[in-house]
Amino acid sequence: MNEIADPGSIDRPNSYIGKSVPRPNVKKLVEGRGQYVDDIVLPRMVHVALVRSSLAHARITGIDGADALDVPGVLAVFTGGDLAAHCAPWVGVLAHLKGMKSAPQRPLPIDRATWVGEALAAVVAETRAIAEDGAARVRVSYETLPAAVDMGTALEAGTAIIHPELGDNLCFERVNETGNVEQAFAAAHKVVEATFHTARHTGVTLEPRSILADYNRASGKLTVYHSTQAPHMMQGVFAKHLGLPEGDVRVICADVGGSYGIKVHVYPDEVAVAAIAKIMGRPVKFIADRLESFSSDIHARDHRIKGRMAVDANGRITAIDIDDLTGIGPYSVYPRTSAVEGNQVVSLVGGPYDFANYHAKTAVVFQNKTPTSQYRAVGHPIATAITEGLVDLAAEAVGLDPVEFRRRNLMADGTYPRTSAAGLKFEGLSHIASLDKLLAMMDYAALRSEQERLRGEGIHRGIGLAAFIELTNPSPFMYGIGGARISAQDGCTVRIDPDGSVVAATGVTEQGQGTEAIMRQIVAEGVGVPIEQVRVVTGDTLTTPYGGGTWACRGTGIGGEAALQSAIAVKGAVLAIAGAMLQAQPETLDLTNGEIVERGTGRARMPLAELARIVYFRGDTLPADLPRELIQTRHFITKQYPFAFTNGIQASYLELDVETGLVKLLKHWCVEDCGRVINPLLVDEQVRGGIVQGIGAALYEECPYSSDGQVLVGSMADYLVPMAAEMPDIEVGHVETPTRESLLGAKGAGEAGTAGAPAAIMNAINDALRPLRAKVLAQPFTPERILAALGKV
Amino acid sequence: MSAEIAITLTVNGERVARRVEARRHLVDFLRLDLGLMGSHTGCEHGFCGACTVRVNGAIVRGCLVLAASLDGAQVETIEGVSDSGEIRDLQDAFIARNAAQCGYCTPGMLLTAADLLKHNPAPTRAQIREHLSGNYCRCTGYHAIVDAVAAVAAKRNGRATP
Ligand code: FES
Ligand code: FES
Numbered sequence: 001m002n003e004i005a006d007p008g009s010i011d012r013p014n015s016y017i018g019k020s021v022p023r024p025n026v027k028k029l030v031e032g033r034g035q036y037v038d039d040i041v042l043p044r045m046v047h048v049a050l051v052r053s054s055l056a057h058a059r060i061t062g063i064d065g066a067d068a069l070d071v072p073g074v075l076a077v078f079t080g081g082d083l084a085a086h087c088a089p090w091v092g093v094l095a096h097l098k099g100m101k102s103a104p105q106r107p108l109p110i111d112r113a114t115w116v117g118e119a120l121a122a123v124v125a126e127t128r129a130i131a132e133d134g135a136a137r138v139r140v141s142y143e144t145l146p147a148a149v150d151m152g153t154a155l156e157a158g159t160a161i162i163h164p165e166l167g168d169n170l171c172f173e174r175v176n177e178t179g180n181v182e183q184a185f186a187a188a189h190k191v192v193e194a195t196f197h198t199a200r201h202t203g204v205t206l207e208p209r210s211i212l213a214d215y216n217r218a219s220g221k222l223t224v225y226h227s228t229q230a231p232h233m234m235q236g237v238f239a240k241h242l243g244l245p246e247g248d249v250r251v252i253c254a255d256v257g258g259s260y261g262i263k264v265h266v267y268p269d270e271v272a273v274a275a276i277a278k279i280m281g282r283p284v285k286f287i288a289d290r291l292e293s294f295s296s297d298i299h300a301r302d303h304r305i306k307g308r309m310a311v312d313a314n315g316r317i318t319a320i321d322i323d324d325l326t327g328i329g330p331y332s333v334y335p336r337t338s339a340v341e342g343n344q345v346v347s348l349v350g351g352p353y354d355f356a357n358y359h360a361k362t363a364v365v366f367q368n369k370t371p372t373s374q375y376r377a378v379g380h381p382i383a384t385a386i387t388e389g390l391v392d393l394a395a396e397a398v399g400l401d402p403v404e405f406r407r408r409n410l411m412a413d414g415t416y417p418r419t420s421a422a423g424l425k426f427e428g429l430s431h432i433a434s435l436d437k438l439l440a441m442m443d444y445a446a447l448r449s450e451q452e453r454l455r456g457e458g459i460h461r462g463i464g465l466a467a468f469i470e471l472t473n474p475s476p477f478m479y480g481i482g483g484a485r486i487s488a489q490d491g492c493t494v495r496i497d498p499d500g501s502v503v504a505a506t507g508v509t510e511q512g513q514g515t516e517a518i519m520r521q522i523v524a525e526g527v528g529v530p531i532e533q534v535r536v537v538t539g540d541t542l543t544t545p546y547g548g549g550t551w552a553c554r555g556t557g558i559g560g561e562a563a564l565q566s567a568i569a570v571k572g573a574v575l576a577i578a579g580a581m582l583q584a585q586p587e588t589l590d591l592t593n594g595e596i597v598e599r600g601t602g603r604a605r606m607p608l609a610e611l612a613r614i615v616y617f618r619g620d621t622l623p624a625d626l627p628r629e630l631i632q633t634r635h636f637i638t639k640q641y642p643f644a645f646t647n648g649i650q651a652s653y654l655e656l657d658v659e660t661g662l663v664k665l666l667k668h669w670c671v672e673d674c675g676r677v678i679n680p681l682l683v684d685e686q687v688r689g690g691i692v693q694g695i696g697a698a699l700y701e702e703c704p705y706s707s708d709g710q711v712l713v714g715s716m717a718d719y720l721v722p723m724a725a726e727m728p729d730i731e732v733g734h735v736e737t738p739t740r741e742s743l744l745g746a747k748g749a750g751e752a753g754t755a756g757a758p759a760a761i762m763n764a765i766n767d768a769l770r771p772l773r774a775k776v777l778a779q780p781f782t783p784e785r786i787l788a789a790l791g792k793v
Numbered sequence: 794m795s796a797e798i799a800i801t802l803t804v805n806g807e808r809v810a811r812r813v814e815a816r817r818h819l820v821d822f823l824r825l826d827l828g829l830m831g832s833h834t835g836c837e838h839g840f841c842g843a844c845t846v847r848v849n850g851a852i853v854r855g856c857l858v859l860a861a862s863l864d865g866a867q868v869e870t871i872e873g874v875s876d877s878g879e880i881r882d883l884q885d886a887f888i889a890r891n892a893a894q895c896g897y898c899t900p901g902m903l904l905t906a907a908d909l910l911k912h913n914p915a916p917t918r919a920q921i922r923e924h925l926s927g928n929y930c931r932c933t934g935y936h937a938i939v940d941a942v943a944a945v946a947a948k949r950n951g952r953a954t955p
Contacts, residue, residue, distance in 0.1 A: 028896075030875075032831020033830075033831060033872070129817075203931075206835040206843055257895045257897030258897060258932055260931070290841075688937065716929070717838070724922040724925040727935050729936055
């Protein structure tokens with residue numbers, strides 16, 4: 001029954017795993033007939049608009065809502081004080097991140113504003129427009145407090161301490177150390193060093209954060225329609241903080257208009273909406289507008305990293321040493337915290353390479369800016385940019401081509417399992433095979449000679465490479481052991497209905513990655529039915545098995561294995577019943593294409609629909625003691641490895657205009673190894689979308705701040721995102737090293753693109769700049785920064 | 794609060810008469826007054842293109858058009874062009890090529906792509922990218938969308954997919 005374990009079985013009937021099957025749930029989206037939260041309209045629904053702080057740090061001396069209440073249609077104004085009795089505060093720390101600290105946070109603060117954009121009061125009205133009219137009339141009086149804005153001075157004496165009870169502005173600090181770095185640097189043939197900056201930026205989901213909470217006073221039940229990646233986690237959060245039994249909270253997550261990590265966090269304003277729904281006993285909707293999204297969606301990647309690398313005379317890396325500093329805003333975000341990004345950086349630097357001595361330190365500091373937290377590829381793009389930036393500098397220092405330098409230093413294929421210098425456990429990676437495939441796809445040698453030739457004509461092109469590893473399929477070691485109620489396990493229930501169709505309910509969710517398509521493929525193949533007969537249910541805490549949702553690239557690897565195992569279990573149950581009905585040994589039967597067949601000959605014995613009809617309507621004709629469970633649930637959690645690492649390598653080819661500083665992207669390539677590929681079409685588009693998100697970080701995206709903590713982004717005219725005209729075509733290739741932790745063998749694929757792209761772009765720009773003796777290390781690489789590096793501005 | 798203005802217009806072939814606040818933009822009108830939820834807003838500042846709809850045959854940013862200005866207009870939305878079958882080939886190509894992930898940008902993207910093919914039946918990849926460059930998509934990275942539009946152009950012209 002487990003032919004699925006054999007990728008060679010791909011052309012059996014119903015073998016969908018590994019094929020580019022289109023997504024079943026997209027037709028409604030291309031017709032504009034999806035259901036995003038803002039599309040849901042409930043009777044007696046009211047709308048929230050928020051009054052947000054205009055100061056980075058201030059004592060709130062009063063909030064006067066009287067004028068707002070005068071606006072016809074405004075129903076209520078809530079302040080932090082009003083919600084305090086209804087909602088318990090939280091602290092965003094994880095116990096396994098030793099020494100980490102943060103302060104209690106509430107849905108709306110009671111007496112102090114700590115960043116520009118923090119929600120301070122909520123105006124409830126019959127329409128959003130009226131709520132905004134009301135919000136404009138709420139008067140907040142402040143007493144300005146000194147703000148800690150610059151992360152570089154956050155720990156210095158004289159800087160305001162944001163939470164005096166914590167003693168200082170340090171949230172978390174970690175040193176990760178192996179071998180003897182000082183000795184290695186002393187003995188090095190060459191040492192290169194550089195300081196890198198990654199810019200504070202954000203996710204810009206096209207659908208803004210959206211929530212509609214409805215509390216029924218009679219049943220005591222809270223139903224929350226939420227644009228989220230983790231419905232079960234949010235169920236627990238609403239229950240705990242609003243004082244409801246978990247079973248009385250239902251979170252429904254229908255279509256989600258993009259998430260990328262932005263929608264996996266607990267946002268104070270969203271908890272406020274749920275609390276208001278409970279207080280008012282009616283449906284309350286909040287849809288963020290773009291302006292407030294820029295200051296209230298989590299930011300990420302605000303890092304300054306000093307790095308150095310030691311190399312021996314053979315061009316082998318002997319040591320890496322980095323010192324990372326990151327500013328995370330005034331609170332660590334609940335419950336995933338804001339320390340994970342820095343923690344990942346000190347684990348992931350140097351990840352693809354074989355070297356012995358490692359020292360990495362991160363300091364995570366509080367500041368009066370928008371809170372930061374996990375955003376697509378958490379820490380990876382930072383670690384990859386440092387590592388690959390140093391690698392290119394080292395290659396240049398020892399006079400090796402960047403490809404040759406990587407070939408000498410990447411972990412060799414066939415040397416796994418092994419542990420990296422940073423202490424990561426790798427089950428199996430394919431760096432060299434991926435490099436070889438990439439070089440063939442891009443025709444590296446030809447590009448190099450083209451580059452050389454064009455340089456002669458005054459055209460400056462650059463080729464940049466970036467090898468990377470990516471953490472996927474996380475175990476409880478990511479959050480659970482730290483005390484967070486975030487499930488690393490996931491489940492799937494597969495059932496057969498009377499017409500022989502199959503329903504699969506999964507704890508992982510869909511935000512456009514193709515979760516439903518993947519589950520459908522796996523279940524159709526696992527049960528043995530045509531794919532059209534499978535329906536998938538996601539995103540409802542009442543009807544799906546408890547699970548973690550979709551984040552950290554776990555949907556396919558964890559949720560997919562649960563689906564496969566429950567599908568196989570259902571098939572077993574079907575064959576046992578069929579055996580009794582056909583007076584045959586179940587082992588002599590099989591289920592393919594929705595038919596019970598004789599194993600081996602394939603002779604049809606009975607349609608699945610006929611078996612289901614008899615089970616559901618004529619159970620009297622079956623042996624009395626025959627189990628007839630046409631519904632099975634299985635769960636999956638990884639056990640051997642804390643994470644399933646994937647690997648890959650990207651390349652960028654671009655042209656630099658040295659007069660304007662503009663970068664024109666010509667082409668981008670990525671080879672990645674996410675284990676068993678379930679659906680190449682979906683994986684490739686995950687990679688492409690991720691790459692473009694990484695390109696955005698490298699070239700455009702930044703949330704700049706003034707020295708007094710004002711965020712200088714008012715609209716999408718100030719915050720540039722990648723648009724079609726500037727983006728290159730992207731070629732994607734695969735190497736497959738399945739994980740042996742599961743029958744399915746799949747690892748995650750959603751973050752690889754974002755992990756590697758900024759480093760590839762940086763290295764390509766610096767490759768173009770090299771003959772001009774200039775380089776750029778601070779993202780985003782704007783024309784202004786490139787011209788500054790060239791000494792032209 | 795602003796005064797209400799009476800308008801009568803045609804939306805997806807149906808005549809509708811409503812009184813609208815002067816400040817109500819077209820997408821809010823479609824969504825809140827008519828229950829047509831296929832048009833989305835991503836910025837309400839004219840940058841993202843999620844709100845793209847057709848007025849009198851030309852694509853516009855629905856967030857920048859006031860409903861009050863549309864007395865007598867012909868408005869078409871994603872729901873209308875889906876029902877008429879006018880862009881079925883583009884929709885099928887988006888599905889086949891996985892050019893829609895979360896789908897939030899997709900109605901606007903499709904209407905913009907249809908507009909391109911109306912005016913330029915055989916666009917190059919660069920021209921497709923250029924024409925779509927007012928429509929933000931965070932999910933796809935655009936490559937699949939360009940492929941899908943190019944495939945439809947080729948098919949409409951009786952050529953093999955490039
Ligand atoms: S909502 Fe109209 S352009 Fe963004
Ligand atoms: S498909 Fe999600 S924004 Fe385009």
